[in-house]
Amino acid sequence: MSERTRRDFIRTGAAGAAALALFRSRPWLSAGYPKSLDFRHLWPNSVGFLEHNTAFLVDFTGDKIPAAQELKRRYPDRLVLMQVNDELNGIWGSWHVVPREFAAKEGLHCDPAVFPMPEFRGYWLLGQRTTLSADFPAESEQCELSVPDASAFATQVYGHNLLRDVLVYRVVNGQPDWLHSEYASVARADARSNALVVKRWPKDAVGEWHAYRAGEACVAPSVGSIYAMNGKWIKTWIPNLTRFCPRDPATGRDAVTWWARHFARLWHTRIAAAEPHPDGDEFDGLAESPWSDCDNDGTIDGCEVGGVNYWRLGRDDFFRKLRAGDGFAGLGEALVLADASNVWGARRPEVLNGAENEEFPSFLGPDYFPSGTDLYQVWCAHAAKPSCSYLQGRFNWLGKPLGPPVRLTEHLGPDLLAGADWRNGWESLEGGNRLPHAKSRTTGLADPTAFQLTVTDVSANGQPPLRGLKAAARVVLQGPECGELLRPDREYAVTFEVQGQPPTGADGERRPAEPWSWIGVCLRTGDQNGLVQSIVVGQQPRRVALTLRPQAAGKGRVAFHVGAQPGQILVRDLSVREGCAEVFARRFEGGLVLANGSAVSAVTFDLAALDPGRKHRRFRGAQAPDVNSGQPVGQSFTLPPQDGILLKAEGP
Numbered sequence: 001m002s003e004r005t006r007r008d009f010i011r012t013g014a015a016g017a018a019a020l021a022l023f024r025s026r027p028w029l030s031a032g033y034p035k036s037l038d039f040r041h042l043w044p045n046s047v048g049f050l051e052h053n054t055a056f057l058v059d060f061t062g063d064k065i066p067a068a069q070e071l072k073r074r075y076p077d078r079l080v081l082m083q084v085n086d087e088l089n090g091i092w093g094s095w096h097v098v099p100r101e102f103a104a105k106e107g108l109h110c111d112p113a114v115f116p117m118p119e120f121r122g123y124w125l126l127g128q129r130t131t132l133s134a135d136f137p138a139e140s141e142q143c144e145l146s147v148p149d150a151s152a153f154a155t156q157v158y159g160h161n162l163l164r165d166v167l168v169y170r171v172v173n174g175q176p177d178w179l180h181s182e183y184a185s186v187a188r189a190d191a192r193s194n195a196l197v198v199k200r201w202p203k204d205a206v207g208e209w210h211a212y213r214a215g216e217a218c219v220a221p222s223v224g225s226i227y228a229m230n231g232k233w234i235k236t237w238i239p240n241l242t243r244f245c246p247r248d249p250a251t252g253r254d255a256v257t258w259w260a261r262h263f264a265r266l267w268h269t270r271i272a273a274a275e276p277h278p279d280g281d282e283f284d285g286l287a288e289s290p291w292s293d294c295d296n297d298g299t300i301d302g303c304e305v306g307g308v309n310y311w312r313l314g315r316d317d318f319f320r321k322l323r324a325g326d327g328f329a330g331l332g333e334a335l336v337l338a339d340a341s342n343v344w345g346a347r348r349p350e351v352l353n354g355a356e357n358e359e360f361p362s363f364l365g366p367d368y369f370p371s372g373t374d375l376y377q378v379w380c381a382h383a384a385k386p387s388c389s390y391l392q393g394r395f396n397w398l399g400k401p402l403g404p405p406v407r408l409t410e411h412l413g414p415d416l417l418a419g420a421d422w423r424n425g426w427e428s429l430e431g432g433n434r435l436p437h438a439k440s441r442t443t444g445l446a447d448p449t450a451f452q453l454t455v456t457d458v459s460a461n462g463q464p465p466l467r468g469l470k471a472a473a474r475v476v477l478q479g480p481e482c483g484e485l486l487r488p489d490r491e492y493a494v495t496f497e498v499q500g501q502p503p504t505g506a507d508g509e510r511r512p513a514e515p516w517s518w519i520g521v522c523l524r525t526g527d528q529n530g531l532v533q534s535i536v537v538g539q540q541p542r543r544v545a546l547t548l549r550p551q552a553a554g555k556g557r558v559a560f561h562v563g564a565q566p567g568q569i570l571v572r573d574l575s576v577r578e579g580c581a582e583v584f585a586r587r588f589e590g591g592l593v594l595a596n597g598s599a600v601s602a603v604t605f606d607l608a609a610l611d612p613g614r615k616h617r618r619f620r621g622a623q624a625p626d627v628n629s630g631q632p633v634g635q636s637f638t639l640p641p642q643d644g645i646l647l648k649a650e651g652p
Contacts, residue, residue: 090229
């Protein structure tokens with residue numbers, strides 16, 4: 001973190017004195033350079049030999065909370081974050097949890113004071129409901145029903161055909177009666193006959209069994225992930241963080257407030273009850289399901305209504321309440337991070353202190369290095385201060401950086417759009433994924449390479465707001481042909497400036513929307529899309545550089561996949577040059593880091609120009625001795641595709 005950024009943070013913070021004390025007590029906050037991070041290896045018996053790390057991510061599970069506190073006591077200047085998950089019980093991620101009745105039924109050792117296990121059953125995100133076609137008497141353990149689609153109550157996990165758990169609830173005057181409801185399991189789901197057999201959970205786990213009458217009750221499946229653990233299938237549930245979540249009549253709280261209050265209380269009563277304590281929490285994983293019905297109206301919506309994902313908006317509210325409180329004490333200046341390994345993860349860097357990148361550049365593989373690198377740079381630039389974004393398992397051996405990373409462009413060819421014919425502007429494709437009812441317009445701008453697209457509505461043939469992720473609008477805009485034929489065995493650096501604005505209603509007021517949206521970019525030859533790289537778009541203009549490859553040889557065009565969400569997208573200053581955009585160098589106190597993101601081409605670096613006045617040599621190491629030979633290198637250095645190296649500096 002720069003000195004100016006540090007001063008600005010202290011000056012503009014709500015509690016300047018506390019912020020100053022925080023910086024003085026945590027040297028890693030002001031140093032600003034990558035550190036060695038221990039990723040979830042801490043156990044009580046390993047506290048004493050982890051001092052070589054400067055940052056730690058520690059699970060909530062078991063006895064790791066006191067272990068993290070002991071770690072902070074021994075090494076008070078180290079960064080310690082608590083990751084919310086319960087992997088000892090087979091539950092991965094922060095948003096996939098189990099009801100306390102399930103834990104009792106399966107003999108899991110989930111601590112309800114640590115892991116969220118609410119008593120109010122209306123908090124869960126459910127799938128498509130089905131009205132009971134037969135009575136379910138209180139004395140009956142199971143009931144056979146006829147349903148429109150039995151497959152909605154089943155799923156596949158690692159090749160296993162599994163049945164979901166469900167919630168059965170009474171309906172009164174057309175509204176769910178969550179206080180007259182209970183958990184159950186699906187014993188059989190016959191997709192051919194659409195017969196469903198529902199089996200109650202044991203009374204020693206759920207208490208009293210209720211009676212449900214045909215036509216006056218519903219059954220709906222959980223949409224959480226299912227995990228295998230110690231020979232059991234752990235069937236998880238997801239909180240309904242949307243604005244459609246019912247409130248517990250006993251407290252008046254919705255799921256967002258309940259979850260924020262739970263973790264705030266855990267922080268103050270267990271994690272940060274005494275000094276020194278861990279520095280903050282990190283929330284792992286994604287959550288909302290494409291098979292969910294967030295407003296429980298009987299129609300699958302995937303938490304999206306009118307192109308707006310209300311689950312993600314609710315998650316944003318959760319983070320704000322967790323920090324600021326809402327009738328309870330929030331975390332205040334404690335650090336809060338979230339999983340942002342792709343554009344579908346958390347997209348609120350301004351309210352979070354950074355992003356977890358557990359699988360950089362992407363869980364989808366190295367082909368997404370361009371978009372993964374772009375996303376990580378967004379988080380590093382825009383996260384709330386102090387910013388602590390990290391890549392899992394990355395280490396820094398060269399000390400403090402002497403400057404920011406430098407993106408190299410000397411190896412790139414000329415702009416292939418320099419002589420392009422822009423008289424027809426951008427072509428809007430009618431085929432592909434674009435829906436004919438998506439209302440949008442493009443606006444001509446002074447820059448011939450620019451377009452401005454405003455999606456004003458996402459609706460189904462003039463009907464009320466469109467429901468369902470599959471029907472989210474896609475508009476594909478493609479520019480003119482490049483000046484030469486594109487080849488699939490080559491790469492092309494596509495650069496442009498992008499900016500977005502949230503949607504506004506007819507009255508000019510802003511409609512609910514995530515402040516960061518996303519778009520896709522690819523190269524098209526003929527009617528074939530190359531691999532689409534997805535990027536986030538904020539309300540401030542930013543420069544983007546991505547490496548793209550066409551799928552086939554031909555006259556290529558840059559294509560933007562936009563319109564998944566209402567709002568405005570502005571793209572301008574577009575260029576296409578042969579070569580890789582993700583070629584970087586960065587100077588450190590102890591040497592130089594080089595990175596070649598190209599999948600097909602070697603790149604030669606001019607070391608004299610990048611790090612003048614210093615000579616360099618390879619590290620000497622037992623691993624890969626042909627690379628880590630300790631030998632000096634000359635004035636230039638060539639890296640093969642998808643490779644990087646740390647060079648040790650000699651001299652001033």
